[in-house]
Amino acid sequence: MSRIAKRFDALKKEGRSAFVTFVTAGDPDLKTSQELFAGLPEAGADILEIGMPFSDPMADGPAIQLGSQRALANGMTLKGVLALVADFRKTDNETPIVLMGYFNPIYSFGVDKFVVEAKEAGVDGFIIVDLPPEEEREFAIPAKDAGLDFIYLTTPTADDARLATIASKASGFIYYVSITGVTGTASAVASDVEAAVKRIKSHTDLPVAIGFGINTPDQAKVMAGLSDAAVVGSAIVKKIADNLDENATAKDGLVEDVLSYVNELARGVRAASA
Incomplete structure (x- = not known):
């Protein structure tokens, strides 16, 4: 059984x-990124979604775009992302890690x-935004053949035929994009999300995450009360940005402030089952 399934x-x-947290690898710098990843599980994160910085992150809003730019400006690469994962695995072999990015x-x-290198580093799965099920041979099939999960996104505009296709190809969990548009720009309506999750679950036994x-x-x-997982990304990345000086350098206390905020969000997720 994979770490995600466990x-x-x-x-x-x-x-x-x-509770799934998103932070871009290398944002705002390598050392801070290492400290954030190391502290997220204790702060309440159950699954880490790690962004692979890319110069044209089309599904992401301004906050995550800026986070990607900061990481790239500080020299983050795919090799660097995998090195961060491997470093995390030296002290934590249980928390699932999903890499999110573009092909x-x-x-x-x-x-x-x-x-091969992702599996060796300790990655558990992928969310590749610009690879739909029709393109599964490009990366999803090789990843799944290696025992790594491939998580597909689905949206409010997906009909039942589309959901059936996604459900038949996905592994790990299904990520429901609760709004139309890019990340961090609006909030979802609970009644709409509840109906959407029920519809998705009519097609699959996989967990459904809302982001x-x-x-x-x-x-x-x-x-969290409507689904199997709540994903928070832009709000955490904005909290990182709030703790940068005019040169986009981390201020003292950034890690503590971000992890404190993550803990508040984690308590919210846990309150759903109280």
Whole structure:
């Protein structure tokens, strides 16, 4: 059983949803990124979604775009992302790690080489935004053949035929994008999300995670109560940005402030099962 499956299974037995955090690798710098990743599980993160910085992150809003730019400006590469994962695995071999990003850097790196090195580093799965199920041979199939999960996104505009296709190809969990548009720009309506999750679950036994538009502990509580996982990304990345000086350099206390905020969100997720 994969780390992702084990984590969802354990949380189901606890009667609660997972809290998934997103932070871009190398944002705002390598050392700070290492410290953030190391502290996220203790702060309450159940699954780490790690962004692979890319120069044209089309599904991401301004906050994550800026985070990618900061990471790239500080020299972060795919090799560097995998090194961060390997460093994390020296002290934590249980927390699932999902890499999120776009296919172009992976293609340039070499698909087969990347799959091998990602598995060796301790990666558990991928969310590749610009690879739909129709393109599964490009990367999803090689990843799954290596025992790594490939998580697909689905949106409010997906009909039942599309959901059936996604459900038949996905592994690990299904990521429901709760708003139309890019990350960090709006908040979802709970009644709409509840109906969407029920519809997705009619097509699959995989866990369903809700992301895009969760910014507060109260929103995290609501969305966790409607699903198997709540994902928070832009709000955490904004908290990083709030702790940078005019040169985009980390201020003293950045890690502590971000992890404190993550803990508040985690308490919101856990309150959903209270």
